[in-house]
Amino acid sequence: MKGILADVNCDGHLKNLLLVWVRPEWHGLWQPLQLQCFFFEDFGISRAAQDDDVWRFCQRESLVLLTGNRNRDGEQSLDAVIVRETSTITLPVFTIGSMQRISTDRIYLETVVIHLLEYLIDLKEKPETLVGAGRIFLPKNAAAGN
Amino acid sequence: MIPEFREDGRIFGTRISVYDIIPYLEGGRTSMEDIAKYNSLTMDELQTGLQYIDTYRDDVMRINRAIDERHARGNPPEVQAKLDAIHERFQRFWTWLAQRGYAHPGAPGRPLPPNSLFRLLSEFDAEESMSVRNGAA
Numbered sequence: 634m635k636g637i638l639a640d641v642n643c644d645g646h647l648k649n650l651l652l653v654w655v656r657p658e659w660h661g662l663w664q665p666l667q668l669q670c671f672f673f674e675d676f677g678i679s680r681a682a683q684d685d686d687v688w689r690f691c692q693r694e695s696l697v698l699l700t701g702n703r704n705r706d707g708e709q710s711l712d713a714v715i716v717r718e719t720s721t722i723t724l725p726v727f728t729i730g731s732m733q734r735i736s737t738d739r740i741y742l743e744t745v746v747i748h749l750l751e752y753l754i755d756l757k758e759k760p761e762t763l764v765g766a767g768r769i770f771l772p773k774n775a776a777a778g779n
Numbered sequence: 780m781i782p783e784f785r786e787d788g789r790i791f792g793t794r795i796s797v798y799d800i801i802p803y804l805e806g807g808r809t810s811m812e813d814i815a816k817y818n819s820l821t822m823d824e825l826q827t828g829l830q831y832i833d834t835y836r837d838d839v840m841r842i843n844r845a846i847d848e849r850h851a852r853g854n855p856p857e858v859q860a861k862l863d864a865i866h867e868r869f870q871r872f873w874t875w876l877a878q879r880g881y882a883h884p885g886a887p888g889r890p891l892p893p894n895s896l897f898r899l900l901s902e903f904d905a906e907e908s909m910s911v912r913n914g915a916a
Contacts, residue, residue: 661891
């Protein structure tokens with residue numbers, strides 16, 4: 634795993650998470666992961682790209698996708714490509730349960746920050762646990778934020 | 780011009796759908812400028828989305844409810860069990876770090892020495908294993 638790719642509507646959200654991870658009390662947990670944060674423009678990915686193309690790009694480049702994807706089910710949807718093509722070596726996709734609460738609810742933001750960091754550390758340390766997991770919703774219960 | 784109804788609700792020329800916008804509208808705490816900014820939309824594109832929602836409100840809200848229900852189901856039980864196990868391990872690890880005066884999420888303290896995370900995790904695991912063995916003996 635080389636890094637995290639922010640979906641086109643997750644740019645600001647990933648930047649918000651990163652602002653927390655680089656704080657002094659978090660830095661020692663974030664820095665050893667040696668993960669880079671990427672945005673669509675870094676790779677020239679079209680903002681009209683289909684979900685399945687984005688997912689395949691992430692797998693090819695060894696990136697986990699951070700998304701708030703709420704697309705309707707369909708042949709090219711994220712859910713469809715995950716069901717069709719997830720294997721024991723594919724990296725998961727992290728889906729933020731409530732995109733708007735990241736910007737308006739500090740407790741929700743911190744919950745997402747902690748859970749995602751724990752999963753990223755685990756992916757670096759013991760990749761076999763979460764590779765092949767498909768889509769992972771953050772946090773556990775989006776409605777309650779816990 | 781009113782866009783034609785499409786099940787995927789995508790705003791033309793983007794991968795953003797009206798279903799991405801609706802939670803912000805329902806939350807009621809985000810300005811139109813910020814909704815556009817967060818979703819990498821121009822104000823014109825956002826207006827197109829809002830018009831689409833207005834025109835096809837019943838269908839859009841029916842589909843949106845289905846997406847909400849799918850999201851509310853969250854992770855499959857076997858994945859959630861793994862995530863719970865990871866989270867519980869780290870909860871214990873954060874406490875272990877705090878007992879040694881180190882900073883950890885949400886708590887001040889000494890910063891972790893550079894690149895010490897995985898070594899500390901190994902020490903933590905070894906101590907946990909030893910205390911389990913001692914407890915069993």
